[in-house]
Amino acid sequence: MPVGIVRRDAATTEFFDGTARGELLIRSCACGAFAAPQARTCPACGCELTAWAAAAGTGTVETWSIVHNRKLPPVTVAIVRLDEGPWMQTQLVGDLPDDLRDLRVRVAFEQPQGGEAVPVFGAAG
Amino acid sequence: MNAVIAGLGITEMGKVYGRTAPEFAADAVRLAVDDAGLALADVDGLLTNTGITGDVGLGLQRDLGLRDLRLLSEVQAYGSSAGAMVQYAAMAVMSGMASVVACVFADAPLKEPGAGAGAAYAGLTTTGWRGLAAASGIYSANTMYALAARRHMRTYGTTSEQLGHIAVAQRAWAALNPLAQMRDPITLADHQSSRWIAEPFHLLDCCLVSNGGVAVIVTTADRAADLNQPPVRILGWAQTHPGNDEQLGLVSGAAISGPAALKMAGATIADIDVAELYDCYTFTALLSLEDYGFCAKGEGGPFAASGALGPGGSLAVNTGGGQLSSYYMWGMTPLSEAVVQARGQGGDRQAPRNDLVLVSGNGGLLDHHSTLILSAR
Ligand SMILES: [Zn+2]
Numbered sequence: 020m021p022v023g024i025v026r027r028d029a030a031t032t033e034f035f036d037g038t039a040r041g042e043l044l045i046r047s048c049a050c051g052a053f054a055a056p057q058a059r060t061c062p063a064c065g066c067e068l069t070a071w072a073a074a075a076g077t078g079t080v081e082t083w084s085i086v087h088n089r090k091l092p093p094v095t096v097a098i099v100r101l102d103e104g105p106w107m108q109t110q111l112v113g114d115l116p117d118d119l120r121d122l123r124v125r126v127a128f129e130q131p132q133g134g135e136a137v138p139v140f141g142a143a144g
Numbered sequence: 145m146n147a148v149i150a151g152l153g154i155t156e157m158g159k160v161y162g163r164t165a166p167e168f169a170a171d172a173v174r175l176a177v178d179d180a181g182l183a184l185a186d187v188d189g190l191l192t193n194t195g196i197t198g199d200v201g202l203g204l205q206r207d208l209g210l211r212d213l214r215l216l217s218e219v220q221a222y223g224s225s226a227g228a229m230v231q232y233a234a235m236a237v238m239s240g241m242a243s244v245v246a247c248v249f250a251d252a253p254l255k256e257p258g259a260g261a262g263a264a265y266a267g268l269t270t271t272g273w274r275g276l277a278a279a280s281g282i283y284s285a286n287t288m289y290a291l292a293a294r295r296h297m298r299t300y301g302t303t304s305e306q307l308g309h310i311a312v313a314q315r316a317w318a319a320l321n322p323l324a325q326m327r328d329p330i331t332l333a334d335h336q337s338s339r340w341i342a343e344p345f346h347l348l349d350c351c352l353v354s355n356g357g358v359a360v361i362v363t364t365a366d367r368a369a370d371l372n373q374p375p376v377r378i379l380g381w382a383q384t385h386p387g388n389d390e391q392l393g394l395v396s397g398a399a400i401s402g403p404a405a406l407k408m409a410g411a412t413i414a415d416i417d418v419a420e421l422y423d424c425y426t427f428t429a430l431l432s433l434e435d436y437g438f439c440a441k442g443e444g445g446p447f448a449a450s451g452a453l454g455p456g457g458s459l460a461v462n463t464g465g466g467q468l469s470s471y472y473m474w475g476m477t478p479l480s481e482a483v484v485q486a487r488g489q490g491g492d493r494q495a496p497r498n499d500l501v502l503v504s505g506n507g508g509l510l511d512h513h514s515t516l517i518l519s520a521r
Contacts, residue, residue, distance in 0.1 A: 022279045022280055022281070023270065023278060023279035023280075023281075024270055024279060025270055025271065025272075025275035025276050025278070025279035026270060026271050026272075026275065027271075027272070028271050028272040028275075030272055030273065031272050031273060031276070056273075057273040081295065082291045082292070082294045082295035082298065082392070082393065083291070083294060084287055084290035084291050084294060084342045084343055084344070085340070085342070085343040086281060086284075086286075086287050086290070086341075086342045086343075087339065087340040087341060087342065087343075093340075094281040096280060096281045096282050096287060096291070097291075098291055098295075098392070106389060108276075108277045108280060108282050108291075109280050110280040110281045110282075120298050134279065137276065137279050137280060139280070
């Protein structure tokens with residue numbers, strides 16, 4: 020299933036500027052920790068997060084669900100633990116094995132007309 | 145001095161159309177006041193919790209013609225709100241701030257016959273961070289709880305069949321409950337063959353959607369002594385709001401709010417005769433069983449599959465059928481059944497022992513938790 024349309028707001032401007040360039044931005048803290056893009060406070064040291072860093076774009080499936088809808092084909096969604104540590108709620112695309120436990124995945128971007136580029140993950144080659 | 149629940153009001157419930165949530169809320173308060181043997185004019189405190197339709201609030205005071213209230217507020221902690229309201233009401237009557245506090249939840253998400261059940265629960269946000277999750281396909285509670293449940297499965301080996309045992313046990317209880325919407329018995333095979341919603345959840349892992357309202361009246365033990373109903377004492381209470389994404393699906397707030405509430409009540413988990421557990425999904429009940437300590441962490445699946453939870457089992461759990469089979473009134477579903485059981489008014493579904501009743505409320509994505517320990521003894 021293609022991703023839906025999402026529009027930026029003040030909190031997501033830098034993030035979607037990143038996805039438009041093909042970069043997955045996450046938060047980075049002076050203490051060396053990384054955090055999810057929507058995080059405001061460093062989970063390691065409690066500092067306010069202001070800086071961004073480009074994630075490598077690789078990670079591991081932490082949990083997943085195949086969502087069924089009577090009008091649309093099923094969609095596979097997941098929480099991916101990025102190699103830097105933060106979690107991403109995302110959609111899995113492409114050919115996927117039956118058992119997604121601990122699957123290694125890599126980011127790609129899909130941009131529907133009229134919306135921002137959305138990160139999705141496929142099985143890492 | 146104890147605070148007590150002295151009245152319970154449950155409106156007509158389920159696919160009841162043509163009435164708004166504020167109307168259900170007003171009806172529920174009137175029913176609860178009548179049940180207690182009080183008059184509306186005795187109510188000097190009102191706490192409201194609105195459901196998804198979002199229109200039960202401070203206006204309920206005027207809808208009920210209540211004057212000079214000494215306590216009035218909207219409470220919102222999603223599925224833990226009912227427990228939270230009772231806690232705030234208990235503190236209010238114990239301090240003397242108010243003497244008779246009505247706590248009410250009502251909702252009317254089902255708008256007309258043929259509308260998809262739960263349609264009001266699937267609103268899309270298309271902006272910002274929440275919009276990003278929605279655009280990725282993650283926008284319903286079904287999906288979020290499915291992700292949580294799958295994580296429990298991959299960590300502890302929990303199976304869909306084990307979750308199914310919870311659905312089957314609760315339907316067996318609902319068959320004994322005249323208030324329940326779904327009373328036809330189901331089998332494990334029915335559970336397994338019901339359509340997928342969001343894997344690992346089948347349809348029969350998911351709660352109902354209901355129109356209706358429930359209210360309780362909280363007052364002091366002294367005030368309740370000569371009222372209509374056996375006073376249900378509020379012996380212990382606690383809340384926990386974990387704020388910890390890393391424990392998703394593995395630990396809920398019950399792990400902290402349970403022991404805290406039991407300590408206040410001077411009891412242990414082994415003393416609990418009846419457990420009314422929040423069950424937006426089968427999985428929520430399973431996780432709560434573990435976190436309260438009714439079984440060991442990771443053993444919720446085998447515990448459910450042992451047959452412990454149904455009528456005649458070793459632990460009376462969700463004796464009205466819960467939100468899976470009776471009615472979906474957020475935390476008022478477990479709370480209302482707890483009051484019925486504590487009073488000994490459960491009829492065919494009355495648990496054999498009812499000295500101490502535990503009530504859990506759970507809201508958000510396992511983000512908010514409340515526990516109450518109740519007793520009419
Ligand atoms: Zn830091």
